[in-house]
Each structure stands twice: as C-alpha cells, then as structure tokens.
Amino acid sequence: MLSALEEKRDDEILRFDDFQIIQKLGRGQQGLVALATNPNGKQFAVKFFCPSFEPFQTVSKERFIREIQILLKLKHRNIVSIYAAGSAKWDDTINKWRTSPKFDDMNEVLYYVMEYVEGKKVKEIFYKNIEHYEPSPQKCTQKNLGLFEQLIVQISTAMTFFHEKEIVHRDITPDNIIYSEQDGTFVIVDFGFAMYLKSPPLSDPQNIRKQAFLDFASAQEGKMDQIADQYSFAKMLSGLLDSFSLCYTDQRYRGIRMVLDKAMMEKREERYKSMAKFIATLAPYLYSHPYNYVFQIGSFLIPRTRFGSFTGRINIPCSGFVPTFKEMLDIVDTAEFQRLRGGSPTWSDPFCLSWCYSHEI
Secondary structure (H helix, E strand, O other), X not given: OHHHHHOOOOOHHHEEOOEEEEEEEEEOOOEEEEEEEOOOOOEEEEEEEOOOOHHHHHHHHHHHHHHHHHHHHOOOOOEOOEEEEEEEEEEOOOOEEEEEOOOOOXXXXXXXXXXXXOEEEHHHHHEEEOOOOEEOOOOOOHHHHHHHHHHHHHHHHHHHHHHHOOEEOOOOOHHHEEEEOOOOEEEEOOOOOOEEOOOOOOOOOHHHXXXXXOOHHHHHHOOOOHHHHHHHHHHHHHHHHHHHHHXXXXXXXXXXXXXXXXXXXXXXXXXXXXXXXXXXXXXXXXXXXXXXXXXXXXXXXXXXXXXXXXXXXXXXEEOOOOOOHHHHHHHHOOHHHHHHXXXXXOOOOHHHHXXXXXXXX
16 A cells, blocks of 8 residues: 555555545554545555564554554543444455454554644744754744644643543644644644553553653653643643743743743653643633633732722733723723722722823823
C-alpha cells in the first residue's frame, strides 16, 4: 500500500473496504495515517499499524489496540473521533482486502478510521524551527494571540475531560494537536501512548517520545499520570508565552507565568492537583476571559472617602484588575447599575468619574 501511495498508482490495494485511499498524511511511531474517502466523497483519516521501532512490535500492537479502545470511549469536540476499527488482510485470490471488527489474528493489519481534521498542527502555527520547537516571533504576534488563548482553554478542557475518566495522554506535544480553521477548534489527534490510570504500564522507552515536553521527574518515578500531562502542556505553553509577552500587560503576563511555573514545579506535589484547577487559575489572566471586578454590598466606589456606596452586589467585566475609565462609562448609566448604586445621584456624571479616577479609586 505504501509503495502504491508513494508512486501514486491506481492500485486495487488502495481500495480498502468501503474507502478509497487517496494519499499519505503522515507517518508516526506506531503507523501510517492516510487520507481516504467513502462512496459519498466524505473524507476520513485511516491509521494503519506499522511501527517505526520493530523491536517493540508486540508491545506496540497492544498499545495500538489500547489507543482504539480509549478513543472509542471519548466523545469531545477537542478530541479526534473514531468511527470504525478492526483488522484487515489482503487476499490475493480475490485481489481485495478482507476486514474484520476483531483483533484476533495478530498477523493481520490493524487499523482504525477516524475523522479527518483538516488544518495545521500547532507546531506549524507558532514555531519557526519545527524540529527543535523554536517559537517564531513572526507568528507569535497580536494577530495570533487569540489562537494562543484558544489553544490554552480548549486543550485544557479536553484534558480535564479525559483525566476525569482516569485516562492520561502521556504525549502532549505541538505535533499531536491540530487546529481546524473550519470550525475554530484545536483537536488532540494522537492517543498512541494513552492509557488508563489503573492499567498496567506497557514497556515504552522514553526515547521514542518527544524529549522536549517529557516530564522526566514523573517518568523516573514511574508516575506518567495527570500531573505529568499537566507538565507537558505547561512546558509547551511556557515556550510560547515568552514570544507573546509584548501582547500582554505586565499583570497578565506575570499571572500566566506564575501558573505555568507552578504546573512545572520540580516537586510533583507542588503542582496543581488537576487540569480543572490549572485552567481555573490561569483563565482570569487571558484577554478572552475578562476579569470581573466585584463591588460588594455596602462597599464604596471610593473607599477612602466613602463615596458611592452600593446597596447590591455587582460584577463589572474589565480588561485589567480594575475597570478602566471607558469601561466604567460603558456600564455606569445602565438601568441595572443605577438600581444597584447608592450615594450621590450625580456621581455617574463623566466629570465625577474623571475626578474619581484622578483620586485613585
């Protein structure tokens, strides 16, 4: 099949079950991924088991089957969907593939069919040297800041989802996340090293995983769990954050840096207990997640002079740790705000607001 794809031959071997294999999409540590279409022209990706490391073929097959079993249990917009899986064998007598939904015959070709995510890998979006994962100053600009923040939120959400099902990925890297421009989603596409927390670990030498994002402290302790996944993702984001530093206020940058540094602490017990806690702590520093400045009941607009008391609690979304003058003007004359405010009836006048800000709210 591989030679037929590389030589672009119209070969019967490329007619796989109900699919027509079109082209090779990539080659990973476990196998070949090819683009295919069904009779209706819908595109899919088919992953065939053909490991790069022959000495670990038996273990790799077990891992490939485990990947299929895990993906069949995960339904999430930021995780690649799987539609069919099984084993296949080429039959020379009828010149076609025979497929089965079972994995009984380990001599047959194992495969699974998944959604085709058309887009770019994270390493193509933000990096200039994709071999050494060197962020690109030309790509890490204000224009792509929204994508960077979407990456943080969406992948954190996906990781929270499978961690709560006691599944760990163990290979979070820029190679394994694709951004779909069609619907604006980041999708984790490779669960080749994933496992259930309670499953006995399979032998997988560390040198067949990306060293740049591997949590060596966890690996040495034999604890490649949710905390190790958290480290890998934080390590990826940490490298990109410095390139985006000019896009953030000092407060926001320091806040994000603080969260990422904690997620990469050398002592595992000092990291966040979950991805849910990680993103909950980080999100308020993102531009896509406005701060909420809270005026409590009985608080004052200017505490020092006890001016403008509030008879109700109100949250004001703002771009910084306190509302800007413009943000206050946008909100101050709304009916809801007027109902909740107290004190002088003239405090909402723009001149009064200017005075408030000049006197250190």
